[in-house]
Amino acid sequence: MIKEYEKLYEQIPASTCKDGCFECCTNMIQFMPAEEANMGGYTYTGKCNHLVDGKCTIYTRRPFVCRIFGSSSIMSCEGCTPERYLSEEETRRLFREYVSIEGKKSGK
Numbered sequence: 001m002i003k004e005y006e007k008l009y010e011q012i013p014a015s016t017c018k019d020g021c022f023e024c025c026t027n028m029i030q031f032m033p034a035e036e037a038n039m040g041g042y043t044y045t046g047k048c049n050h051l052v053d054g055k056c057t058i059y060t061r062r063p064f065v066c067r068i069f070g071s072s073s074i075m076s077c078e079g080c081t082p083e084r085y086l087s088e089e090e091t092r093r094l095f096r097e098y099v100s101i102e103g104k105k106s107g108k
Protein backbone atom coordinates (compact mmCIF):
# COMPACT_ATOMS: atom_id res chain seq x y z
CA MET A 1 0.00 0.00 0.00
CA ILE A 2 2.73 2.52 0.88
CA LYS A 3 4.29 1.83 -2.54
CA GLU A 4 1.22 3.38 -4.18
CA TYR A 5 1.65 6.50 -2.08
CA GLU A 6 5.35 6.59 -2.91
CA LYS A 7 4.49 6.64 -6.64
CA LEU A 8 2.42 9.75 -5.99
CA TYR A 9 5.14 11.33 -3.87
CA GLU A 10 7.50 11.03 -6.85
CA GLN A 11 5.22 13.35 -8.82
CA ILE A 12 5.62 16.19 -6.34
CA PRO A 13 8.48 18.57 -7.18
CA ALA A 14 11.16 18.72 -4.51
CA SER A 15 11.39 21.95 -2.60
CA THR A 16 13.87 23.70 -0.36
CA CYS A 17 12.70 25.39 2.81
CA LYS A 18 14.20 28.54 4.18
CA ASP A 19 16.88 27.82 6.77
CA GLY A 20 15.62 26.88 10.19
CA CYS A 21 11.93 27.04 9.30
CA PHE A 22 9.57 24.40 10.69
CA GLU A 23 6.42 26.45 10.88
CA CYS A 24 4.20 23.98 9.00
CA CYS A 25 5.26 21.20 11.37
CA THR A 26 3.51 23.06 14.20
CA ASN A 27 0.16 22.54 12.46
CA MET A 28 -1.81 19.35 12.99
CA ILE A 29 -1.53 17.26 9.84
CA GLN A 30 -3.71 14.66 8.18
CA PHE A 31 -2.59 11.43 6.54
CA MET A 32 -3.83 8.01 5.52
CA PRO A 33 -3.51 4.93 7.78
CA ALA A 34 -0.73 3.42 5.63
CA GLU A 35 1.18 6.68 5.88
CA GLU A 36 0.72 6.76 9.64
CA ALA A 37 2.17 3.25 9.88
CA ASN A 38 5.04 4.31 7.61
CA MET A 39 5.70 7.31 9.86
CA GLY A 40 5.81 5.12 12.95
CA GLY A 41 2.71 6.84 14.37
CA TYR A 42 1.89 10.45 14.96
CA THR A 43 1.20 12.52 18.03
CA TYR A 44 0.55 16.22 18.21
CA THR A 45 1.48 18.36 21.17
CA GLY A 46 1.58 21.76 19.54
CA LYS A 47 3.94 20.24 16.99
CA CYS A 48 4.49 16.97 15.19
CA ASN A 49 6.31 14.43 17.38
CA HIS A 50 8.72 13.79 14.48
CA LEU A 51 10.00 17.34 14.64
CA VAL A 52 13.15 17.23 16.77
CA ASP A 53 15.51 20.18 17.15
CA GLY A 54 13.70 21.92 14.30
CA LYS A 55 14.16 19.04 11.87
CA CYS A 56 11.92 16.30 10.50
CA THR A 57 13.38 13.01 11.72
CA ILE A 58 11.37 10.94 9.22
CA TYR A 59 11.91 13.15 6.20
CA THR A 60 11.99 10.33 3.61
CA ARG A 61 8.86 8.81 5.19
CA ARG A 62 6.86 12.00 5.63
CA PRO A 63 3.29 11.88 4.33
CA PHE A 64 1.74 13.41 1.22
CA VAL A 65 0.58 16.63 2.85
CA CYS A 66 4.08 17.46 4.13
CA ARG A 67 5.38 17.05 0.58
CA ILE A 68 2.79 18.93 -1.42
CA PHE A 69 2.60 21.95 0.89
CA GLY A 70 4.85 24.61 -0.61
CA SER A 71 5.13 22.82 -3.97
CA SER A 72 1.75 23.75 -5.40
CA SER A 73 0.54 27.06 -6.77
CA ILE A 74 -2.57 26.71 -4.59
CA MET A 75 -0.65 25.63 -1.45
CA SER A 76 2.37 27.87 -1.69
CA CYS A 77 4.57 28.94 1.18
CA GLU A 78 6.67 32.07 1.00
CA GLY A 79 9.66 30.38 2.66
CA CYS A 80 9.65 27.49 0.22
CA THR A 81 11.44 27.22 -3.14
CA PRO A 82 10.15 24.27 -5.17
CA GLU A 83 11.81 23.02 -8.34
CA ARG A 84 8.57 24.11 -9.96
CA TYR A 85 5.02 24.75 -8.81
CA LEU A 86 2.35 22.16 -9.49
CA SER A 87 -0.56 23.83 -11.26
CA GLU A 88 -4.01 23.87 -9.70
CA GLU A 89 -5.08 21.14 -12.12
CA GLU A 90 -2.09 18.94 -11.28
CA THR A 91 -2.67 19.49 -7.56
CA ARG A 92 -6.32 18.51 -7.78
CA ARG A 93 -5.44 15.41 -9.81
CA LEU A 94 -2.85 14.32 -7.24
CA PHE A 95 -5.33 14.82 -4.39
CA ARG A 96 -7.95 12.77 -6.26
CA GLU A 97 -5.41 9.97 -6.77
CA TYR A 98 -4.30 10.28 -3.17
CA VAL A 99 -7.78 9.78 -1.71
CA SER A 100 -8.60 7.00 -4.19
CA ILE A 101 -5.80 4.70 -2.94
CA GLU A 102 -7.60 3.87 0.33
CA GLY A 103 -10.89 3.50 -1.58
CA LYS A 104 -9.35 0.90 -3.87
CA LYS A 105 -8.17 -1.09 -0.85
CA SER A 106 -11.64 -1.13 0.73
CA GLY A 107 -13.35 -1.74 -2.60
CA LYS A 108 -15.23 1.60 -2.57
Ligand code: SF4
Residues within 6 Å of the ligand: 024, 025, 026, 029, 048, 049, 050, 051, 055, 056, 057, 058, 059, 062, 063, 066
Ligand atom coordinates in the same frame (compact mmCIF):
# COMPACT_ATOMS: atom_id res chain seq x y z
S1 SF4 B 1 6.25 14.44 9.37
FE1 SF4 B 1 8.07 15.76 9.25
S2 SF4 B 1 7.56 17.31 7.73
FE2 SF4 B 1 5.64 16.37 8.38
S3 SF4 B 1 4.84 17.62 10.08
FE3 SF4 B 1 6.07 15.98 10.96
S4 SF4 B 1 8.13 16.83 11.22
FE4 SF4 B 1 7.01 18.13 9.77
Ligand code: SF4
Residues within 6 Å of the ligand: 016, 017, 018, 021, 022, 023, 024, 025, 069, 070, 077, 078, 079, 080
Ligand atom coordinates in the same frame (compact mmCIF):
# COMPACT_ATOMS: atom_id res chain seq x y z
S1 SF4 C 1 7.11 24.42 3.82
FE1 SF4 C 1 7.25 26.57 4.35
S2 SF4 C 1 6.48 26.70 6.48
FE2 SF4 C 1 7.02 24.57 6.04
S3 SF4 C 1 9.13 24.34 6.76
FE3 SF4 C 1 9.20 24.82 4.57
S4 SF4 C 1 9.46 27.02 4.48
FE4 SF4 C 1 8.73 26.53 6.53
